[in-house]
Amino acid sequence: MLRKEVTPMRKVAIIGVGCSKFGVRNDVNVAELTFEAFKSSLEDAGIAPKDIEFVAVGSTGAGAWYEELLPAVVSAEYCGLTGAGLARCEAACASGSAAFSMAYWAVASGQAEIAGALGIEKMREIDTPTMMEWIGRAGYYLWEFHNFGLTFPAYYALYATAHMARYGTTEEDLALVAVKNHKYASMNPIAHFQNRITVDDALSSMIIAAPLKLYDCCPVTDGSASIILASEEKVKELKIDTPVWVAGIGYASGTANMSKRLNYVGLEASVLASHRAYEMAKVTPDQVDVAVVHDCFTIAEIMAYEDLGFCKKGEGAKLVREGQTEIGGKIPVNVDGGLKAKGHPIGATGCAMIYELTKQLREEAVERSRQVPMKNYIAFAHNVGGTGHYCYVTILRR
Amino acid sequence: MILASMPSIKSREVKIVHDIPISKTLKFWEGLKEGKILATKCKKCGKLYFPPSADCANCLSSDMEWVQLSNEATIETFTHVVVRPTTFQQEKPYTVAIGMLPEGVRVLAWLTGFKLSEVKVGMKAKLMAKTTPNGRLTYEFTRPEGT
Numbered sequence: 001m002l003r004k005e006v007t008p009m010r011k012v013a014i015i016g017v018g019c020s021k022f023g024v025r026n027d028v029n030v031a032e033l034t035f036e037a038f039k040s041s042l043e044d045a046g047i048a049p050k051d052i053e054f055v056a057v058g059s060t061g062a063g064a065w066y067e068e069l070l071p072a073v074v075s076a077e078y079c080g081l082t083g084a085g086l087a088r089c090e091a092a093c094a095s096g097s098a099a100f101s102m103a104y105w106a107v108a109s110g111q112a113e114i115a116g117a118l119g120i121e122k123m124r125e126i127d128t129p130t131m132m133e134w135i136g137r138a139g140y141y142l143w144e145f146h147n148f149g150l151t152f153p154a155y156y157a158l159y160a161t162a163h164m165a166r167y168g169t170t171e172e173d174l175a176l177v178a179v180k181n182h183k184y185a186s187m188n189p190i191a192h193f194q195n196r197i198t199v200d201d202a203l204s205s206m207i208i209a210a211p212l213k214l215y216d217c218c219p220v221t222d223g224s225a226s227i228i229l230a231s232e233e234k235v236k237e238l239k240i241d242t243p244v245w246v247a248g249i250g251y252a253s254g255t256a257n258m259s260k261r262l263n264y265v266g267l268e269a270s271v272l273a274s275h276r277a278y279e280m281a282k283v284t285p286d287q288v289d290v291a292v293v294h295d296c297f298t299i300a301e302i303m304a305y306e307d308l309g310f311c312k313k314g315e316g317a318k319l320v321r322e323g324q325t326e327i328g329g330k331i332p333v334n335v336d337g338g339l340k341a342k343g344h345p346i347g348a349t350g351c352a353m354i355y356e357l358t359k360q361l362r363e364e365a366v367e368r369s370r371q372v373p374m375k376n377y378i379a380f381a382h383n384v385g386g387t388g389h390y391c392y393v394t395i396l397r398r
Numbered sequence: 399m400i401l402a403s404m405p406s407i408k409s410r411e412v413k414i415v416h417d418i419p420i421s422k423t424l425k426f427w428e429g430l431k432e433g434k435i436l437a438t439k440c441k442k443c444g445k446l447y448f449p450p451s452a453d454c455a456n457c458l459s460s461d462m463e464w465v466q467l468s469n470e471a472t473i474e475t476f477t478h479v480v481v482r483p484t485t486f487q488q489e490k491p492y493t494v495a496i497g498m499l500p501e502g503v504r505v506l507a508w509l510t511g512f513k514l515s516e517v518k519v520g521m522k523a524k525l526m527a528k529t530t531p532n533g534r535l536t537y538e539f540t541r542p543e544g545t
Contacts, residue, residue, distance in 0.1 A: 025400065026400065027404050067409045129483060129484040130483075130484050132482070132483040133483035133485060140449075142418060147508075147537075148492075148536075149485070149492065149494075150479070150494055151483055153481070154479045154494060157477035157478075158476070158477050159475070161476055162475040162519060165475075206480075207478070208480060209480060209481065210478040211477075212477075257506070258496065258506055259448070259449075259503075259504040259505060260504065
């Protein structure tokens with residue numbers, strides 16, 4: 001078990017962030033894609049590759065949906081990072097957050113003054129059924145895929161069915177999440193989708209795994225994101241204008257077998273990870289100004305509201321119906337378009353979430369219409385790996 | 399400018415098939431041939447495992463016994479998979495459900511013998527061992543007799 005009181009040895013700040021254009025990036029290979037995000041994060045921080053002592057790389061599909069088995073070394077060489085301490089982290093769709101936490105602890109522990117977290121994924125080099133196959137295997141292959149062929153939408157559909165039966169959540173409620181996230185993606189030039197949709201578009205889209213339809217699902221996306229972290233001493237030395245501080249990190253895991261979960265109306269790993277992060281940051285849900293949550297499927301966003309304490313259990317649908325998770329509402333969620341519409345390049349997502357929140361906290365969201373008004377300058381990232389197999393929660397503060 | 403088709407080269411082709419060891423759960427796979435669904439139970443702490451486990455995650459004992467499960471399941475959730483993975487392309491869309499057994503363990507398996515509109519959370523289904531026409535050993539939920 002993790003201990004509850006977490007006392008880092010020193011404060012750690014985010015000093016540079018970068019994110020590539022998300023989408024079908026068949027114009028670049030994995031190393032070239034990484035370079036785009038990495039370069040802009042270095043320019044943002046005002047440092048050079050040689051200043052970085054340790055790099056953690058989050059990526060999941062190495063050798064499966066893209067050709068490189070060791071994306072960390074390939075990308076590090078391409079970005080001029082050879083020689084730095086280096087590792088690839090795997091926490092499925094939370095790999096980027098796992099990399100971020102590794103880089104955080106490298107600095108917090110005193111091992112490094114400056115560390116980097118790179119999230120990278122190249123998902124569009126193989127055909128869609130093969131992608132459904134690989135991701136479907138990401139659970140417990142032997143017991144739940146081999147004979148039963150579950151796909152990722154199907155795993156989340158099991159949650160959707162149970163949530164609808166228990167709390168009366170409807171297909172229209174799920175559609176509202178898609179409509180909201182498409183709206184914000186249309187205001188975010190780096191998002192995969194640039195189009196708004198209506199509830200009718202969502203409800204009339206093809207069934208993928210009932211009750212989930214096409215517009216309930218995130219797209220298959222290529223993308224990279226890069227975060228540079230530094231110690232408080234380095235922040236002063238580099239004269240960083242607006243450092244964004246890492247206030248809390250919480251993590252937890254769930255069973256590999258879906259059949260062994262506590263229930264199908266929420267993710268226990270999200271509840272545990274968020275408790276740990278709130279405790280470390282000494283923050284309560286009502287203090288959060290802006291949140292990004294793991295909306296790989298619309299039902300996942302509704303469950304996240306509940307699991308993370310933004311509302312009571314069973315009231316997630318009400319929150320979206322009332323528009324409380326839009327800008328101007330109680331707690332704006334996924335105003336970058338979310339995984340659902342900005343896109344979900346699996347290993348990049350965790351770092352892309354930190355990118356968005358850092359921009360929000362600095363009040364420099366490129367598109368002013370997406371800037372959330374800040375009251376407490378507290379931002380919250382929730383990144384799930386697999387179907388609740390892993391969870392990372394990160395709380396940032398300016 | 400990114401176009402739908404951009405210049406690329408094809409990687410070398412590999413075919414991947416894994417030989418998955420089943421020595422420690424062999425009784426389970428043999429049981430399926432005989433129409434039985436077997437679970438393991440830890441002789442030390444009494445914890446019941448399905449899918450069967452040769453080792454106890456609760457007390458770390460490896461002294462396990464085999465027990466046959468009853469076949470009455472209560473469906474807790476389900477989905478109907480329309481867009482299928484590569485290796486399931488030959489199958490028609492299928493329904494997957496999670497059912498709770500009276501022993502307190504859950505099973506995830508295909509659900510057959512019902513119209514999709516008939517499937518409801520909380521309904522009863524029967525858990526059956528099955529050998530597919532091509533010899534694959536599996537198990538599925540079906541309609542209880544006389545319903």
